[in-house]
Amino acid sequence: MVMYVFNIEKKSIYLEQFENQDTKEVYTRLFRKSFETEESMQKDLYNFDDSEFENFFLNTLKPKTKESARTYCNVLSAYVQWAIDNKYSNHLINPIKRRQAYFYEFVQNDNKMYISLEEKDAIISTLIxxxxxxxxxxxxxxxxxxxxxxxxxxxxxxxxxxxxxxxxxxxxxxxxxxxxxxxxxxxxxxxxxxxxxxxxxxxxxxxxxxxxxxxxxxxxxxxxxxxxxxxxxxxxxxxxxxxxxxxxxxxxxxLEDNEEYTKALTSKYIMRSGMIYMALRLYERDGELGRNQIEKICAKYNMKYKWSLRDFLNVDILSELYPSEMKRIQAKIATEE
Structure with a gap:
């Protein structure tokens, strides 16, 4: 079990039930992020109240997309429900069950992180x-x-x-x-x-x-x-x-023309933008964006698959960067179904 996990005994018991390594990785990453908050409050996540969950989302998790907010909510809800069922939690009713939509308001997207193919080409066209x-x-x-x-x-x-x-x-x-x-x-x-x-x-x-x-x-x-x-x-x-x-x-x-892209024009986010464009093409071809498609992207970009890649390789980001193309693709998918 990783270090810096609050209430490590209970969390270890929870993780032992999962055979899938990807699932364990998702929870382990979350428990690492929650450590400082839990430690300062001397309280496990499964005992957080509404205001404490709100603070955790807003100041620690800081989801960048609806997909990230939805994933965090589902993962947290499953952990809290397990604690309630096993009488570890003080709650009788899960405070965040089916509340994904509520946590969408904590999505933080105040600075453009990724660029589309058209934006990339436009930026390059201005470079002497x-x-x-x-x-x-x-x-x-x-x-x-x-x-x-x-x-x-x-x-x-x-x-x-x-x-x-x-x-x-x-x-x-x-x-x-x-x-x-x-x-x-x-x-x-x-x-x-x-x-x-x-x-x-x-x-x-x-x-x-x-x-x-x-x-x-x-x-x-x-x-x-x-x-x-x-x-x-x-x-x-x-x-x-x-x-x-x-x-x-x-x-x-x-450069003055690139003022809105100050965060997007770093090595990390330019490469991620390219990955997102590849995801768009695969989504158009396959009608889905799951692990198989993300592993193809990883192969091209010479990296190992990680669950965290879904934070930006998801339908929400595709729709944000390529709205018209996504409408066309999703209409085509709906027709084929």
């Missing part, structure tokens, strides 16, 4: 530097790695135009896997253009400059897609650091 465009498109397609090493290690000879594939390298630069690029993505084209760039315009070409301050820096020739500044004739062409990627993303977020 192909070096910047490549970073966004690469992340969207699931190329990241630990500390974005898959991006910084990519070389021009890793691109296969004939097969429309890219060889991905590990931290040490050794070949790790081959990624098939979707036909609708221009990632390889952007990579080639990025490698050919000879100058990098500061602040997307909007910086004020004078005789003593250039609006651009010269880029060194390199076998790598992302290139650093040309320092002198002898040096240059080395692999850029992860901080170059992070700094360039920060500059993209600072």
């Amino acid at each position: 530097n192909k070096q910047d465009s490549f970073i966004v498109e690469a992340l969207w397609n699931g190329i990241e790695g630990s500390q974005v090493h898959e991006i910084t290690n990519m070389r021009i000879d890793d691109l296969n135009l004939t097969e429309n594939t890219i060889t991905i390298r590990n931290n040490e630069g050794a070949k790790k896997r081959v990624v098939k690029v979707d036909k609708e993505s221009n990632l390889i084209e952007l990579a080639i253009l990025a490698n050919r760039e000879q100058v990098y315009y500061k602040m997307n070409g909007t910086v004020d400059y004078s005789d003593n301050l250039k609006e651009y820096v010269e880029l060194s020739s390199s076998k790598y897609i992302l290139k650093g500044a040309k320092l002198n004739q002898e040096n240059g062409g080395e692999k850029v650091s992860r901080y170059t990627v992070y700094n360039r993303l920060e500059k993209i977020r600072m």
Whole structure:
């Protein structure tokens, strides 16, 4: 049993009844999140009253979508009901049973976290530097790695135009896997253009400059897609650091046109946005978005399946980002039924 779980004896008994590891993981994550609140109150979740559950949802769980709020409510309700049935709880009636709709009001979505395909393409179209465009498109397609090493290690000879594939390298630069690029993505084209760039315009070409301050820096020739500044004739062409990627993303977020995307334009959320778009296409194809579809997404994005992925890979998020397409898809699904 994990550490930092309040009333660990009772919660262990509860978890032992589940054979499914995914189910155990869901409850374990919830119990970890509830630890500090339970500890400060010296009270188990199954004894929380209405106001205490409201505070827990609002200040600790902070659900970002209706799907997350619904999942939290169902999971909590099942745990409370078990405690009531086994006479561990002080409640006679479950205070949160069938109250999913009520907890929807605690969904916190004050800042845009994800971008649609159309928004991604629009953002890229405003970027002068192909070096910047490549970073966004690469992340969207699931190329990241630990500390974005898959991006910084990519070389021009890793691109296969004939097969429309890219060889991905590990931290040490050794070949790790081959990624098939979707036909609708221009990632390889952007990579080639990025490698050919000879100058990098500061602040997307909007910086004020004078005789003593250039609006651009010269880029060194390199076998790598992302290139650093040309320092002198002898040096240059080395692999850029992860901080170059992070700094360039920060500059993209600072652009006036991207004010509403300050949270979405990070490596984490750009990649998740790409995953959401793949989820849309799979939902259209299969008529559902379950574990099988999410595992296909995980395979492409080189990650293991986790229940927490459903926090953003769900129908609510698809409907929020792609409302017209979802109406069309759901109408088609209803007709086929």
